[in-house]
Amino acid sequence: MDQKTDVVDLVSTLLDSGKYKEALSVPNKKQYAESFKDNCWDLISIVVSKVENDTITLKPSLYGACEELLSVIIEKATPEEALLEIIEQIEVAKNDAQFSIILNPLQKLLKKLSVKRGRSLEWCLNSISTYIEAIPIPDHHLEGKERLLMDSDSNARRIVHVYSLLPSFYQPFVEELSKNDCNNKTVYIIAAFLISLFGKPLIYMDLDPESGINSQLRQCCETILKDVCTLVKNILKFMPYLENSYKESQIANSKKKTSDNDDDVHPYEHREKINVTTLSGLFYLTFSGDFVVPDYAIPQVFSHEYMVHNILLSVNHFLQFAEYGPQIKGLTLCNNILNLYENKTSHTFLTLSIHYDLCKSLINLSIYSSYETVRKNSVKLIGIHINKFDYKGRIMLIKYIIDIANHSGMIGYAITQYKNSLDEAFKESYLPECFSGAQFLNMVKKICYLPYGVESDLVELADQIITALNFLRYLALKDAENKTGIRECFPIIETDYLDNLRTGLNMSKAHYEMKLKELEESKDICSKEDKVSINIGGKMLDKIPTKNKKEIIHSALNAFHLIEGLVGRLTECVHINKAHVYNE
Structure with a gap:
């Protein structure tokens, strides 16, 4: 041997x-x-x-x-x-x-x-990054205070433990570089590595200060962020990288060809390190308001508008994730970054598509997110986003929501935002042009819209219809001087909207009352139950108990009676507004 x-x-x-x-x-x-x-x-x-x-x-x-x-x-x-x-x-x-x-x-x-460290250091850091990214993310549908239970998750504990090991490993090299005040490739290599730590799995972890402001992971994040600032000085230099990586992420199957073996490629150009996810993590830590950032790292060299437009790219990226962690980080960052905007920001900034991308993402989350907290915060942020702009800008976003939402409650929310903005505008010395004439008529047509005329599903559209009727009633009473041109809209409202609503209500009530009668007259519930089916919002409900079917029918009929009452009151208000002309 x-x-x-x-x-x-x-x-x-x-x-x-x-x-x-x-x-x-x-x-x-x-x-x-x-x-x-x-x-x-x-x-x-x-x-x-x-x-x-x-x-x-x-x-x-x-x-x-x-x-x-x-x-x-x-x-x-x-x-x-x-x-x-x-x-x-x-x-x-x-x-x-x-x-x-x-x-x-x-x-x-x-x-x-020390002399030949650059390339060796990069290989080592790449291996560490690969190990960390391979840790499974915690897979729990928890939100709010329930997130505290994640402390007992083995993968969550692994992530905290591994991240806590890193500062003591890399900090001697950061200190060495900061003392020499050099700007060589080693600085970029370490900075790229540190920024990569802000991506997966960190974005899935709970970093909310309310869940534990002094948690080990939060402290570790602050340490890493501080070390990034020490190395790069100016965090905002990564905004152009964010723009580029975001554009790449929007292109299907886009892959930027870089190789760690290519000495000519700048470390910031390696997409496995500096990409839209890791940069979004960086800007979340920097601008969410939940972490301490050195003042020198955010020099006042860019306008607030430029910063908002770029950081909203990170927000929108976070909102594309299905998991709670990235979603709530996106919402937190969005809320904080929109505060950089002045009130009544010019509508000209809405030429940038990010505002519409953000609006669409918030709509999707407010309707489809699995988490109640996310849904509520998304709705709130839609309103904040809209009201940051001047009246014309608000209308542009509200129209966009009405056009794409395809959800009665969300369209109703947009109509309410329009009503609130108009009410605010009435207090001005003169009514802005965007609330009158052809622009106002166009909005009224959007609000008074039944997709299938008299055959529209009034149960599915109930929220939208109720909000629209309340808005029109408010306007008929408020605008006695016809500043908006509401009187010129009355023929459209009465003929194309209210007449169709009345007919649709009569048809719907008759249909549901007939179904209710069938259920109530049934002597043999077991045999009859299979024969009586109900169509709600395009879905057949035929495999539910009779008691629940009756509750559904009564709920629908109550909605019809409410709409019918609102139609009647609106009709009266229209007549009062018209009569005001003859009394002048």
Whole structure:
């Protein structure tokens, strides 16, 4: 048996048998000294393989022996060869304990390679990034205070633990670079690595200050963010990178071809590090208002409008995720960044598509998100977004919502926003042009719209119809002087809208009353129940108990009676408004 096999097997056997002192004495024994040095590569993998997640708790002496052996191996090994093996051990690490025990030897090796560190450092950091990104994200449908339960999730604990290991590993290099005040590629390499940490899995974690302002992960994020600021000085320099990566993400199957082996590619151009997700994480930490950011890192060199437009790209990206973590981060960032806008910001800024993309994303979340908190916050932000603009800008966004929402409640919300803006405009010395004439008529047509005329589903459209009728009644009473031109709209309102509504109401009431009569007259519920079906919002409800069917029918009939009453009151208000002309 050759000497190589002897020393490797010897160390392995001694560790397995609990003879830790003997194992530590092997490199100091003359007969093993040369072989130990020649076999450092294999010894690294053997020592690391002895460590499990519970080793430090159940066998602290073994863990300590492995740490000490790795330190000796690093001292005796050729740095370049040992580094390659350490990188491989990170890539094949079976648990976080192995990953953890590797970091200190890796740091020592990189310090030894100070002259040729750049490329080696990049390889090491890439391996660390790959390991971190492979940690499964917590998969729980929790929101609000329920998120505190994530502390018991094994993957969440893994993420917190691994992130907490990183600052002590990389900070010596940050300090070294900051002292030298250099602007070399190593700065970019470390900065790109740190920014990559703000992507997956961090964006899925709870960083809400209400859930624990002094949590270990929040503190770790603040440390990493501060170190990014130390290296790059100006966080805003990444806005052009955000714009580019966002555009790339919007193109299906878009892949920017970069290679870590290409020395000509700037570290900020590697999309696996600097991409729309990691930059969104960076700007969330910087602008959400929940983290401390050095003043020098956000120089006042850009207009608030430019900053808002760019950071809204991050917001919209977060809102595309299905998970609670990214969604709530997007909403938090959106709320804070919109505050940078002045009230009555010019509608000219709405030439940028991001505002409509944001509006669409918020609509989708407010209707379809699995989380109540997200739905409510999305609706609130739609209103905040709209009301940041001047009247013309508000109308542009409101029209967009009405055109794309395809949801009665959301269209009703948009109509309410229009009503509130018009009510505010009435208090001005003169009514803005966008609330009168052809522009006003166009809006009235959008509001008074029944997609299928008299055959429209009035149950499905109830919220929209009720809001529209209340708006028209308010306007008929409010605008006695016809500032908006409402009187010229009355023929359209009465003929194209109210007449169709009355006919539709009569048809719908007759249909539902007939169904209710069938249910009430049924003597044999079991046999009759299968024969009576109800169509609600285009869905057949035929497999529900009779009692529930009756409740549904009564609810629909109540909605019809409410709409009918509003139609009657609106008709009276229209007559009063018309009569005002004759009394003048």
